Amino acid sequence: MALVIILMVIAAFYAYMVFETTWLKIERLDFSKKGTGLRIMHLTDLHVYMTRIPAERIRKAVMAEDPDVILITGDYINKPVHASEFLQYLHTFTKGHRTIICLGNHDYRAFGSNTEGLQNFIREIEALGVEVLINRTVIVEKDGKKYNIVGFDDLRRGNPDVAKAMEGCIPDAPKIAITHNPDLVLSIPGKIVDYMFAGHFHGGQIWMPFNLEFTILRDDQLCRMGIRRGLQRVNGIKVYLNRGLGNGVVPLRFLSRPEILICTIP
Numbered sequence: 001m002a003l004v005i006i007l008m009v010i011a012a013f014y015a016y017m018v019f020e021t022t023w024l025k026i027e028r029l030d031f032s033k034k035g036t037g038l039r040i041m042h043l044t045d046l047h048v049y050m051t052r053i054p055a056e057r058i059r060k061a062v063m064a065e066d067p068d069v070i071l072i073t074g075d076y077i078n079k080p081v082h083a084s085e086f087l088q089y090l091h092t093f094t095k096g097h098r099t100i101i102c103l104g105n106h107d108y109r110a111f112g113s114n115t116e117g118l119q120n121f122i123r124e125i126e127a128l129g130v131e132v133l134i135n136r137t138v139i140v141e142k143d144g145k146k147y148n149i150v151g152f153d154d155l156r157r158g159n160p161d162v163a164k165a166m167e168g169c170i171p172d173a174p175k176i177a178i179t180h181n182p183d184l185v186l187s188i189p190g191k192i193v194d195y196m197f198a199g200h201f202h203g204g205q206i207w208m209p210f211n212l213e214f215t216i217l218r219d220d221q222l223c224r225m226g227i228r229r230g231l232q233r234v235n236g237i238k239v240y241l242n243r244g245l246g247n248g249v250v251p252l253r254f255l256s257r258p259e260i261l262i263c264t265i266p
């Protein structure tokens with residue numbers, strides 16, 4: 001009897017963790033305090049080969065929220081064979097909306113030493129009208145006001161070059177950085193950007209007592225420092241650690257719901 005109860009508890013726990021991967025949450029942040037300014041939708045860690053959030057759900061959120069710009073901070077595929085699925089997924093919700101993205105460690109790992117394959121992948125993304133920022137800045141305009149969107153390359157697998165990334169920045173305009181791994185903020189010399197949007201940690205993905213999910217699975221510095229999700233202030237920069245949409249390792253989540261962030265920047 002005890003064994004049956006234990007098995008039922010395990011089955012219920014598993015079923016809940018499957019359900020949580022589908023339980024999308026829209027988080028909101030308003031730095032303007034008035035709801036006026038640049039309206040950003042931030043997504044990250046799509047992991048299209050292991051997500052239970054259909055692109056159509058994101059498309060509906062985009063239609064409902066009508067962001068000025070969609071920012072996506074990496075981890076899309078695990079193997080080159082996932083590329084076409086990702087491109088279709090991305091196109092479903094980005095068409096007609098300005099979208100600016102950077103790459104994550106999984107995207108680099110997918111291609112390994114095949115730099116030609118990676119370049120082709122980037123070209124295919126750009127063919128959809130999506131801007132891929134690798135150490136580069138682009139300008140976004142809203143109601144006559146300009147905003148710098150600075151894309152830093154991935155800390156682990158890419159080659160982040162802070163000075164190069166910021167070459168195209170215009171003065172007297174907010175500097176909004178996107179990067180995959182938020183640990184990058186620790187190697188930035190002071191408050192050279194105002195905001196940073198990142199992913200990578202998945203909010204822990206499967207919560208465990210005593211922060212075991214971070215201790216066992218991650219050796220990133222910020223999560224060891226207890227800086228793991230949501231809005232944080234590091235190095236004078238407002239850093240947002242998004243829990244992401246997809247899943248890594250196993251398609252399960254516990255106390256870390258998939259997330260879309262809507263954020264207004266004055």
Ligand SMILES: [Fe+2]
Pocket residue numbers: 045047075104106200201202244248
């Ligand atoms: Fe990820």
